[in-house]
Amino acid sequence: MILALLKKLIRGVAVFLIVTFVTFSLMYGNGPGIARAVLGLHATQADVQQEVIRLGLNQPLLVQYAQWLGGVVTGNLGHSFFTGQAVTNALSIRLPVTLSVVLITLVLTVIISVLLGVAAAVYGGWVDRVVQFIAVLGSAIPSYVIAIVLIFGFALSLRWLPATGYISPSQSVGGWIASITLPVIALLIGSVAGAASQFRSAVADVLERDYVRTLRARGIAERSIIFLHVLRNSAGPGLIVLSLQTIYLIGGAVVIELVFALPGMGELTNTSAQQGDVPLVMGAVLAIIVIVLVVNFLADLAGAALNPKARKA
Amino acid sequence: MTASAPLPTTIEVSSSDAPRRRSTMRRLLRIPTAVLCIAFLLFIVFFGLSAPWLAPVGPNVADVNAINAQPFGAHILGTDQNGRDILSRLMWGTQETLLACVIILVVSVVIGVTSGLIAGYYRGKFESVSDFFSDVIIAMPGVVLLIALYTLTGPNIPIAMAVFGVIVSPSFFRLVRGIVVGVRGELYVDAAKVVGLSDLRIVSRHVLWAVRGPVIISCAFILAAGIGIEAGIDFLGLGNPTQPSWGTVLQQSFNNIYNNPVSVVWPALLISLTVLALVLLGNVLTDVLAASTRIKAPSRSRLRSIRARYSDTEPTGGEAPLPPGQDVRLAIRGLRIAYPNASGVTEVVHGVDLDVRKGEIHGLVGESGSGKSQIAFSTLGILPREAVILGGHVVLDGEDLLADDAAMRAARGRRIAYVPQEPMSNLDPSFTIGSQLMRGLRSVKRMPRHEAKAHLLALLTRVGIADAERVFRSYPHEISGGMAQRVLICGAVAADPDVIIADEPTTALDVTVQAEALELLRGLRDERGLAMILVTHNLGVVADICDTVSVMKDGRIVEHQDVDTLFQNPREEYTQQLLASSRSVEIEEAA
Numbered sequence: 001m002i003l004a005l006l007k008k009l010i011r012g013v014a015v016f017l018i019v020t021f022v023t024f025s026l027m028y029g030n031g032p033g034i035a036r037a038v039l040g041l042h043a044t045q046a047d048v049q050q051e052v053i054r055l056g057l058n059q060p061l062l063v064q065y066a067q068w069l070g071g072v073v074t075g076n077l078g079h080s081f082f083t084g085q086a087v088t089n090a091l092s093i094r095l096p097v098t099l100s101v102v103l104i105t106l107v108l109t110v111i112i113s114v115l116l117g118v119a120a121a122v123y124g125g126w127v128d129r130v131v132q133f134i135a136v137l138g139s140a141i142p143s144y145v146i147a148i149v150l151i152f153g154f155a156l157s158l159r160w161l162p163a164t165g166y167i168s169p170s171q172s173v174g175g176w177i178a179s180i181t182l183p184v185i186a187l188l189i190g191s192v193a194g195a196a197s198q199f200r201s202a203v204a205d206v207l208e209r210d211y212v213r214t215l216r217a218r219g220i221a222e223r224s225i226i227f228l229h230v231l232r233n234s235a236g237p238g239l240i241v242l243s244l245q246t247i248y249l250i251g252g253a254v255v256i257e258l259v260f261a262l263p264g265m266g267e268l269t270n271t272s273a274q275q276g277d278v279p280l281v282m283g284a285v286l287a288i289i290v291i292v293l294v295v296n297f298l299a300d301l302a303g304a305a306l307n308p309k310a311r312k313a
Numbered sequence: 314m315t316a317s318a319p320l321p322t323t324i325e326v327s328s329s330d331a332p333r334r335r336s337t338m339r340r341l342l343r344i345p346t347a348v349l350c351i352a353f354l355l356f357i358v359f360f361g362l363s364a365p366w367l368a369p370v371g372p373n374v375a376d377v378n379a380i381n382a383q384p385f386g387a388h389i390l391g392t393d394q395n396g397r398d399i400l401s402r403l404m405w406g407t408q409e410t411l412l413a414c415v416i417i418l419v420v421s422v423v424i425g426v427t428s429g430l431i432a433g434y435y436r437g438k439f440e441s442v443s444d445f446f447s448d449v450i451i452a453m454p455g456v457v458l459l460i461a462l463y464t465l466t467g468p469n470i471p472i473a474m475a476v477f478g479v480i481v482s483p484s485f486f487r488l489v490r491g492i493v494v495g496v497r498g499e500l501y502v503d504a505a506k507v508v509g510l511s512d513l514r515i516v517s518r519h520v521l522w523a524v525r526g527p528v529i530i531s532c533a534f535i536l537a538a539g540i541g542i543e544a545g546i547d548f549l550g551l552g553n554p555t556q557p558s559w560g561t562v563l564q565q566s567f568n569n570i571y572n573n574p575v576s577v578v579w580p581a582l583l584i585s586l587t588v589l590a591l592v593l594l595g596n597v598l599t600d601v602l603a604a605s606t607r608i609k610a611p612s613r614s615r616l617r618s619i620r621a622r623y624s625d626t627e628p629t630g631g632e633a634p635l636p637p638g639q640d641v642r643l644a645i646r647g648l649r650i651a652y653p654n655a656s657g658v659t660e661v662v663h664g665v666d667l668d669v670r671k672g673e674i675h676g677l678v679g680e681s682g683s684g685k686s687q688i689a690f691s692t693l694g695i696l697p698r699e700a701v702i703l704g705g706h707v708v709l710d711g712e713d714l715l716a717d718d719a720a721m722r723a724a725r726g727r728r729i730a731y732v733p734q735e736p737m738s739n740l741d742p743s744f745t746i747g748s749q750l751m752r753g754l755r756s757v758k759r760m761p762r763h764e765a766k767a768h769l770l771a772l773l774t775r776v777g778i779a780d781a782e783r784v785f786r787s788y789p790h791e792i793s794g795g796m797a798q799r800v801l802i803c804g805a806v807a808a809d810p811d812v813i814i815a816d817e818p819t820t821a822l823d824v825t826v827q828a829e830a831l832e833l834l835r836g837l838r839d840e841r842g843l844a845m846i847l848v849t850h851n852l853g854v855v856a857d858i859c860d861t862v863s864v865m866k867d868g869r870i871v872e873h874q875d876v877d878t879l880f881q882n883p884r885e886e887y888t889q890q891l892l893a894s895s896r897s898v899e900i901e902e903a904a
Contacts, residue, residue: 015449023458026465124698136596140589142541144548145581148567152574210738217693217733218753218804219726228752232743244451251456255545259567266460270549273463281461288457296452308743308788 008300012293023285024065027278031057037276038081055081072286078279080272087283090268095287097166097264098257100176102249105184109191109245114231114238116192117199121207122226131196138193143252147186147259154182164261183260187252195245202237206230235306243299247292340601347601350594357587361407370398372405372557381573390579393562394569399579402557409547409558410540410587413474417539418532420478425485426528430516432486433493440490447483455480459546468553470543477542481535488531489524496523526602533595537588544584559584615653616701623651623658623703642844643669643692643729643812648705650687650696650868658701662687663868665705669812669844674835676855676876677848678891679865685848686734689816692846693731694721709812727757730805732834734817736797740789746800747785754807769807776803776833795826799833806837813837813845819854831858852895856880864888 028034035051036043043051052058056067071077077087120131155163161182167175206212207230215225254266261267265284272280341347369388370376376388376396384391390399432440458480459473466472496502496519505515546552547560554561563580570577645667651658662684669675677685690696692707694714707714709728714721733739741749750769751762760768766785773781776799784792784800792800798818805813815834819827835858838845847859855862855876862879864872864887872885883889 011445011448014445015452018449019453023461027461030465136592137589140537140592141585142545142588144545145563145585148563148570148577148581151570152577156570156574210733210735211741213690213695214731214733214739214801214804215741215749215753216695217726217731219722219757219808220753221756224752224756229741229744233741247452247454250454254456254460255549258549265457269457269460270551273460274550276464278464281464285457285461288454292452292454306743309790 005301005304008297012297016289016293019289020069020282020286021065024068024282025061027282028057028061028064031055034081034276034278068282077283077286080280081277082275087279090280091265091283091287094263094265094268094284096168097262098250098253098266099291100169101180101183101187101256101262101264102246102253104180105187105191105249105253106242106246108184108188109195109249110242112188112192113195113199116196117203118226118231120196120200121203128200131200135193135197138189139197141190143186143190144255144259146189147182147256150182150186151259164259166260166262166264179262183253183256183262186256186259187249190252191245191249194248195241198241199234199238202234202241203230205237206233209233232306236303239299239303239306243296246295250288250291337601341597344597344601346593347597350590350597353586353590354594357407357590358411360404361411364401364404364408368401368404370401372402373397373555374401381569381576383573384575384579391573391576393565393576394572399562399566399576402562403559403579403583406556406558406562409470409552409556410543413470413539413543414536416471416474417478417481417535420475421482421485421535422528422532424479425482426489426524428482429486429489430493430520430524433490434497434512434516434520436494443486447486450480450483453480456542456545459542460549460551463551468551470546470552470558473546473551474539474543477539481538484531484535485528488527492524492527493520496520526598530595530598530602533591533598537591537595540584540591541588544580619651619653619658619701620703623660623701640671641668642671642710643846644706644708645688645692646706646708648688648691648707649703650684650691651701651703652699653701658703660703661868662691665865665868665870667846667863667870667873669846671811671844672838672842673861674838674845674847674859676859676862677846677865678850678852678855678862681850683865684868685850685865686816689731689814689846689848691715692812692814693725693729694718695725695731726753726810727808728810729812729814730808730810732798732802732805732813732815732818735821736794736801737789737821739801740797742789744788745785746787746789746792750785750800750804750807753804757808769803772803772807773800776800777829778803795822795829798822798826798830802830802833802837806841806843809841811844813843814848815845816848817850818847820849820851827854828857834858852892864891 031052032048034057035048035055038055039047039051056064059067068078075088077091079086080090116131116134120128151163154160161178163182165179167179169176212225212230215229216222253264254269256262257264257266258270265287269281269284271277272284341351364372374397376382376392376398378396379388379392380396381394382388382392382396384399388398388400390403392398393402428439428443432443455477459476462473462476502515502519505519510518544558544560544563547558548564548567549560550564552558552561559580563577563584566573566576566580645665648662648665649660650662651660653659665684665688667675667677667688677688679685687696687700690700691702692714696702702715705715709720709724712720712724714724740746747766747769751765754760754765754769755762758765770781770785773784778784778796778799784796789797798821802818805815813834818834819830822830831854834845834847837843847854849855859876861873861875863870864879864885866887872879872883872888874884879888880892883892
């Protein structure tokens with residue numbers, strides 16, 4: 001099992017290197033272009049030349065990448081070309097915003113989609129049809145459209161919750177909850193829609209297994225069959241669903257943040273990409289890749305822990 | 314315009330298969346949802362393509378006298394904060410959506426299907442390498458990369474969509490590879506190889522044909538995602554601001570939400586409905602093309618109507634009076650079991666009567682599909698959910714279990730127990746053997762943990778497991794099949810039942826282990842005076858262990874005899890055939 005996890009770890013590192021290198025070469029491939037973006041359209045050719053050298057963009061790409069990679073290890077990701085702010089500093093401000101939205105949505109997704117999935121698979125009939133209808137509708141409507149609808153309803157018409165903005169929990173816990181409620185709901189609908197229908201198939205699959213019939217024949221109550229045996233055995237596929245859902249959630253959060261004017265990773269990536277502030281873009285890509293890889297690795301770890309075959313091997 | 318590619322109208326087909334395809338199309342057109350979705354998507358294509366002729370004005374024409382005009386006036390959908398006609402902008406913007414669809418489809422299908430075909434057909438190195446890359450791509454946060462891409466390309470939706478096509482190509486790759494790996498082993502592909510067709514011919518004629526359905530289905534879902542992403546990127550302000558698109562219009566309306574809230578509705582509706590149409594169409598296509606034969610469990614109301622319609626419409630020979638002998642433990646009378654199908658029901662058991670006495674082992678023999686297992690399941694109330702009991706009684710010591718759910722629950726596991734066929738698949742792989750047995754025993758008998766454990770350990774030893782403590786702690790994958798069957802027999806007799814239903818208990822075992830398992834069942838019967846129904850297709854097992862035999866054919870019991878009479882003097886022709894064929898098998902095996 002340790003060997004299998006080690007393999008996954010190596011694979012994860014390989015994915016990390018490939019994705020960051022490809023992104024890095026795309027971002028830093030055009031040194032003069034970056035310099036011109038920093039200096040503005042009126043800069044002279046000589047100014048641009050000088051700026052390229054000042055920013056170290058004249059070095060070979062591999063050297064620049066190696067330096068950047070070294071910075072990843074030592075925790076120095078460079079500074080914004082525009083504001084001079086340290087990238088790590090920017091990330092440490094932005095990440096908590098995105099993570100609080102994503103993690104809360106993830107936890108709620110697990111709870112709701114497990115309940116819906118189990119209900120749909122176990123009861124069948126109209127419960128199943130309702131869940132599948134919600135799944136189709138929820139997965140079809142883009143999260144930013146849902147966000148706009150929510151702002152319309154809860155912020156503009158009912159005035160229950162703030163439409164935009166973010167309040168840090170260190171300032172006011174109530175304000176924090178109010179400020180992320182709508183973003184979380186906007187993300188949650190699509191996320192639950194995707195996860196619930198997949199979880200439903202996982203549960204339905206386990207329900208068809210022979211051992212479930214045998215457990216029933218032994219006189220074990222249906223409730224403990226479903227909540228002990230069926231849930232336990234559908235946890236493996238469920239974890240895969242969940243790790244894919246995380247990637248989806250991060251993508252969704254990035255867009256949602258703009259609707260709700262949350263100062264998170266999405267806003268950071270978007271603004272710096274539009275400005276051409278490559279160190280910040282690179283930092284954002286790095287942070288998100290790392291989150292995705294960590295989540296996937298944790299899912300693998302949990303999957304191995306749940307599977308007695310893998311655990312004892 | 315291939316933007317309508319999820320519609321099956323644009324698939325190229327060889328003429329030989331035209332009739333089948335036409336029937337698929339016809340089936341699709343009989344489904345109202347599909348017709349509605351196709352019509353809407355065709356309308357969207359028309360909506361975009363007709364912009365140059367039918368749009369009221371150009372995309373960026375501003376009417377300074379009509380800023381933030383409300384809809385249904387001079388401007389049908391109103392105007393934005395610059396006085397631009399929203400309907401016109403959406404029509405022109407549809408062109409970008411259509412272009413995005415084409416790019417996404419071409420890129421993802423070309424990359425995904427080609428690599429999937431090669432990887433699936435040739436396997437080897439190419440497969441592992443492309444598999445790795447598909448894993449890498451799937452692990453990437455696509456939206457973030459598309460935003461980062463802006464740094465490099467500026468506002469360039471076609472390039473962003475091409476990149477998105479690459480990002481989604483693994484879903485085609487995995488799909489196609491999986492199917493091709495399956496098709497590759499099919500006989501007709503082997504036949505084509507033997508005939509000497511080139512790989513290219515085989516792939517294009519046979520393999521490509523096998524993947525078309527699933528690929529079309531995926532196209533619908535990928536386009537749905539693609540349109541959402543395309544509009545999303547524009548909505549983020551990463552599109553070309555001088556060109557209208559659904560996302561740009563949505564963004565501008567959203568920024569203007571306090572002045573003209575209604576204007577947000579149109580682009581939001583357009584995006585959502587188009588994506589919804591694609592998702593719904595994908596679902597319908599899945600149903601039609603994948604032709605899922607899986608029977609869905611009927612709803613409660615359907616069950617009621619099935620029972621009302623089919624119960625006792627066909628009088629069966631059953632309902633014989635209970636025999637006078639008072640040692641009958643389990644009596645089945647007039648049992649009818651059916652499964653719903655598209656037009657009604659298929660009855661698989663047509664009124665079966667059967668008695669098992671205390672201490673009797675009653676063999677239930679017949680070919681597979683004759684309804685033996687259905688009878689076994691119904692006595693325990695563990696029929697599959699889609700099964701319907703149309704009539705009959707299962708009487709345990711005078712109590713009708715089919716009429717009373719509570720009585721069935723009380724009897725199950727406690728008074729009637731079940732020994733399944735396939736030992737390994739009947740143990741929950743995630744729990745230790747001890748915990749499964751304990752949970753079963755303690756849910757039918759109130760007893761303290763340590764007592765239950767001692768009881769089970771003693772019983773495991775009784776069923777011939779030498780190292781009971783170790784097996785108790787083991788997971789199912791750590792023990793052999795024969796051992797697992799002993800565990801299952803132990804689980805069945807743990808609560809000291811009166812009746813055991815054994816469904817082919819030896820079929821999955823090695824011959825030597827078979828004999829031991831039968832010996833064990835016989836020993837337990839002798840010790841405890843168990844009544845046993847032994848479902849089997851193996852007449853050797855019947856001769857070895859059974860006292861009486863019922864022979865089943867097509868859901869009916871055709872002959873019922875004590876075992877010696879049956880073997881020496883079978884009444885029915887069918888029984889004679891069964892005996893003859895089983896003897897010839899024995900002779901072959903001996904030879």
